[in-house]
Amino acid sequence: MIKFGDYFLAQLKRIVKLLPGIVVMVVIVALAVAGISKAILSSDSYKEQHMKYKLGIVGSTEDDMLTMGVDLLKNNDESRFMLDIVRFDDAEEANAALRAGDISAYVLITDEFVDSLNALSNDVNLEYFATSGQRGITSVMMDELADIASNLVVSSEKGLLALEQEMKNAGYPAEAINPQVDRALLLYVGVMLARGDMVEVQELGVSDGLSTEEYYKISLSLFFMLLLTFCSISFFLRRRKAGYQFLAAKGLGPAGQVLGEFLPYYLLNLFCGEIVIGYVIKDRFNIAVATVLFSALGFAIFEVVSGVINKILAAFILYMGMSYISGYFYPRSFFTDVLQVIGRYLPTGVAFSYMEQGEGSLMMVLGYTVVFLLIAMLFRVHRIRQ
């Protein structure tokens, strides 16, 4: 007869034996998450809150109009609070800066475009480059900025063209029209620069919720805790069906086996999590509850899926997919309404709600934990009976 307590102690000893290897993996994961924290805190979704975009402008330095335009943008326009303008002499230089990550995007201003703008005909488009790879958030942000600039310029052009047309219809000579159009242009530039006067910003405060910084601190801590469950994969390797059948024959059923293995696994994850989050990152989150949920999830995946590579693959896809949809990398508003709801009710979303709101989501966390452990038990029953 094997008792639950004996089995639990045996598993605890086994996991302690594996501890040095696991600690090495935890250190690597901690470093990687530290990297991602740095990336997110300087990423575009976060920059959106705290940092400026660096926008490169490529065009001839001898062009006075362009130099004046860049100076206006840098010193007088409202966009200076959002954009840092960096001037480049040629596209190669800007390409190198974009590849090195020194700028978010660059705009290539050609002579043809300047001529087309002077002639008030929009037949030449201006190209901007935001990425070497597939489109990302930066590209989308740049699309928005391009739309803003287009709206301002095109509406002003329409006004100038309409005025020119109206004056021509009224029989004004060309030498009388041009000065009036130039004067109107100056008025348009003035209104464009003063456009911020239309708006006043009212700040409600974040007393009833999280600030952006707190949001990312929680999401990244949770992401780290999720990855921690990955680090003890060696605990799930080289396990034999015959061993389970032997234990069952000796009176330790599937429930006892699963709990006897789950508890040391959970304690290990909690120990590593507390050390890294509590003492290294120094965040005072209560991670015990979220860790129980993630440990149960990891345990269920590693129990259900067979084969080392498939265990890793299944856990990788589920962890990354769930973290993504639950808004660990981007704000939740990035997703459609349906995905936001799904993300909130996924284990990763429930853990986030618990960290954010506390007791309200405790039942959901515990409910998920029980479900995952039951799934693991069902598969253990299946293995024993096979």
Added chain:
Amino acid sequence: MRYLLLLKRLLRKKSYIVMLLLVPILFFVLKGVAQENGHIMAVGVYVAGEDDSSKMLRESLGESESSIQYVSYESEDELRKAVANKTIDEGWITPFDLDGLVEGMAVSSIPSEKIKVVVRENGLSHLLGKEILCSKVYPAVAKQLYLNYAAALGLNADDKNFDSFGLSNSLFEMGYLDQEEVSDTSLILMPLRGILAVWLLLCGIAASMYYIEDRNNKIFIWWKTRFTFLRDLGYYGVVFLMPTIITIAGLIYSGSFTTVLREIPALLLYEVAVILLAMLLRMVLGSIKNLGILTPDLIIVVTILSPVFIDLKEARQVQRFCPTFHYLSSIHDTYYLKTLFIYTVLLGCLVVLFLKLPVKVRQVFKAHLL
């Protein structure tokens, strides 16, 4: 013939089939829920008035096809609550007399009643929102300025003349460094290419595990050759056959596929790099257990160093050690196709060097490394 037999054997492996099926399942699930495009920001709008400018703003927001989601609210209180409880990122409240504001702006006076932008916390997002809002109201101001100016000259101007100029509204267009046309991938599906690339890396590790299993089962006694490197390359190539087909199908299905001339060379080069990396890891680590223990860390590090979800621009020099970074960046920039090629050649040299090292030296190396 031997490679065909290997393929048949692989297709009978349960673990191989599960590995092949997991990613398409992810594709279908994500594609299913990503019918609607994602949004970078949700903005609540309460347009209080019924004047011309208010109508124009309403119309402009209704027609908007941007990555900002506009949600209409019936009252100011409702909108403020939505901002406070984070249903929306920010709210815009226009005054009853938006025409008055527009007229004031057109004569360069500071309006007494402004449009309110309600935010939870101050940050750059409200600046972007503010800029978008200004650009939506600006056409009405531009029209009013024209009408005022024309009236001052004694001209009988009207709205229709202003609206009759059908100028293109998009002055700017996004380009890629390789001059290819931009394909509009859904925001939500953007990380799929990265996930596929990491999955291919996992396939490489799996191939190494199958290889070790076959070597332990003495399969290679029946497959002796002088060119071990080429035989091994062929072995891994067979394992990669199905994942390659799935990757290409996945890219086409998700709308991320660009052109055959760009995708196929980049994918094949990346696969060779991944195969060489997997071979190197197999030779260094030697056992399935060691590979299994290392793999989670490897894929976590690769996912973070490559622009799958986030581009870690600050660590560009470290990113260059990761084949996935070169592959993902090479899709629209031939520069990275060249760096991927150089990376693959260097890795190939390392593998050949390692193969040529006498067994004893390798054992000493392993003993010191592990």
